[in-house]
Amino acid sequence: MIDRCRKLTVVLVASSALHLIACGALQPAIAGDLDFFGRSGNAIELDFGNLAGVPSGANFSGLSLSGFSGHTVRTSSELQQGSFASDGRLWVFPNPTRDTPTLGDTDPAARGFQGTLNGSLLIDGQPKKFSATVRPGYTGAGTGSVGQSLESLNDPANNRLFVAEQQHRLNYFGFVPQGGGSLVVDGVFGANTDEAVRTFQAAFVAGINTTQASVDGIVGPNTAGWLNAANAPTWEELIDPDPQVPGTFSVAGAIGDFDILPGRDPGTNARTGNTPQPERFGTSWAHELWRNGSAAAKTATSITQLMNAMSTFDGYGSSAAHSTHRVGMDIDMHTNSSTHNFGDGSTSRAEIEVISTAVAYIDAGASAGSDSGRIIRIITSNEDIYDGIRAARPGTALYLDPSSVHTHHLHLDVGSPTREAGVADTPGDFDFDDAVNGFDFLTWQHGVTASSLSSTELAAWQSNFGASPALTAQLASVPEPSTLVLLLCWIIPVARRRKQRSSGFVRNAPLAGVTVSPGACGWSCTWGLF
Template sequence: MRHPCAMLLLFAASYSQAALCLAVDYQFYGRTGNGIQIDFKSRLGVPSGATFSGLSLSGFGSHTALTSSNLNQGNFLVDGQLWVFADPARNTPSLGDVDPTSRGFQGTLEGTVLVNGQQKSFAVTVQPGYTGAGSGSVGQSLEAINKPANNKLFVAQQQQRLRYLGFVRQGGTPISVDGDFGPNTDAALRTFQAAFVAGINTTQSNVDGIVGPNTAGWLNAANAPTWEELIDPDPQVPGSFSVNTMIGDFDILPSRDPGTNLRTGLTPQVERFGTSWAQDLWIQGSADAKAATGTTQLMNAMSAVDGYGSAVSHSTHRVGMDIDMHVDASTWNFGNGVTSAAEQKAIEIAVNYIDAGASGGLDMGKVIRIISSNQDILAGLNSMRPATATYFDSSGGHQNHLHLDVGSPTRLAGLVDMPGDFNFDDQVDGKDFLVWQRGDTINPLSGSDLALWQSIYNASVTAAVTTVPEPATLLLLILAGSCWILRRSAL
């Protein structure tokens, strides 16, 4: 005779077969910017004193998994714990990413493990985002390069968050997640630190390279910076670049072509990278300046792909918080005490960037200083926006552009995961009950977890336009509850 639970599940298959009948023995969930903790010992049906071996990660590709033994957190053989670190670079459908619009990798990773010698399958569903507080957030105990007392788990979490945010080693390639705080991790961390310190002329050499409470706080911050390539949404046709035919809100000055030394647009600007804070400021300021003056802006330089490789003449452009903005050729002088029309336009354009940063919120940097070799422009800025620092470069090195020093926003505290959201999809709904019912939460079949889910789910339903669940959701909850009762009685 067929088991009653199986009959109920067959009846519900037309609604959500995948939700009720998973093809693996153990299911786990976590966020792509986290180290996702996997605890086989806590799964339903795993006997006390079980041993764990034969870990196979054939379905993981270049994603990383480190056991408690790898990270000096215990002995995998007896505790069955490991941490999964999703590779942010595998962010296309061809590489298994199911949500290419979200940062990093989202998808399902599968493997097997021997529990008391019996093979069990498991899957890890990787969801978007990262956790900024509580379980899943980045830990710290003053980790630093080659420090013997480094907590390897904390280092791995720090490495994962840095590469998720896009900060790279010197040379521009992603850092590895291995729990070892070496030169590559140090290089990426220092760029990140210098970005949030964001003092005038701050570079990697001005920070301490130690992950203490402040640095961990920024790694966990809801408005942590990302390292990005600046993209021109409407570039000029390659090979025909001209400052006289600029289009859109902004263009990016190309690098010089090898051989001819001309800027035709065939060679992309090397220094087109920087923090999201600086780039958001540039994009918004350019849009505002275009609306106010009708002029398309030209970005001369930000930072190289790794920050460290910026030109010698741009020695302060190393942490993605500096922007060189082209000005009209008629202003390429030291000024004569009389503000020309072109100089006035340069002043008005710069004011738009200052104002954009001042009103841009906590995801955008702000202009903290402007450098120019034209005293007329600086005098106008001092008059219109006296709170913004200016600096006169008497060498003439800043005649053809304004240099914008960008400051960091106020840190926004990291966000804890939503209570009751057991599958980390940022919703508390019937799917979370199914996760709980299968014993796939961090604390399987916890009564307090169920009560928490119920209180939040009931509140969200009450707040909705209708308090009647969709038929499919209601049926799934009834069936899942029935199966849970049967399952519990069978244990």
């Protein structure tokens, strides 16, 4: 409730006004009485007790979540943050596996779920509809980022809200417990959460022979920092963009930059391509290194690389055959069969090609961006190859395995990149569409932002108005500034009055008159809120 006169003056150059109209402010979409926004990788808070016009001591009941089917919603009572009946707080955790149009996802190209979910509740007995619109991405700093207070397995001091945020972010990134499956987002740090946390931790620790047993499973500042990092790893299946026809696989028939060695067919034990390689999973960092290194190696040697093994779908399953392949940061790379020996002191052409391939991966990791891993060690049992790599790249750690285990492939240990700080949402982008425009003013005015109807949030919106990654592309044709400003001054009052009729809690008085005047840097539109 705005209880005193405020003046809002927005100075718009023609490009900013064009941006507002291009974003569709002429046709605001109102899904319910109360419209909230958040990101797919975040715990999205809906704080009904903080809404403008909701009196202190209000009662919240009759919560209906039928429109949230397949997604997780936890109240303050469930997460031990208070009592929902008296504070009206809940959190939405969008299910990242509901990422297809048939399951309601409106942006299948983006990671996780995007779309609008609808529910209802009673506030002091008055029925209210609400919606939560889920935008792409995740927040790495400030509101929406993952919190921590040293959560760990079965610790009674765990903060349940923080645990739920951690569980949801791990789900969003694709990290799973032993045996697979998504974590239940319930705020309880049990065995499954511990297993997924350990795989995630071991990925960013990424030392030589690191496994889940090498880390502590405690979500402290470093682990939370990586959960919020702009370049956090995801757990993924490696996809061959141009695979051989199933049933016809052969090493000699490898095509493209790389192929994936198939699994063995049941019964025949043959590798025909009908059975997928079970160890084809790993971190996005390792996959990016593999793709970049394979492309560089193909250019250098004209040879298509063959990936023998990474990790199983959960990481843990690799322990049977590859005890160190459990965290998606190890790659076994096939080598020419003529090099499957200990070496004889004379470097053959095939060995030179293996050396050149190894150098390509080393260099690809060294020059890649922050979303790629890097080579921290290579293992081989062939001394000729070992000597060749050492001579070409003396700064790379190598291990000459005296056994025959690494005669038929190179083992690549992958290290993590330098962590990039988490990114906060743009101040004033209240609907999380990555553009600060007229829709954000309406969202602020409807009182559903973190600090309902605060002057600080309004100032942030004013300061960042027009910010958008796509703004430059929208300036191909610029109408007359005066026309645009007149449209703007008409859009917001009309949209505001529409919303007033749809909501019983945000009750601002009618707008005062609108004035338009030219300024030194553009046109200004001024209206009063009383």
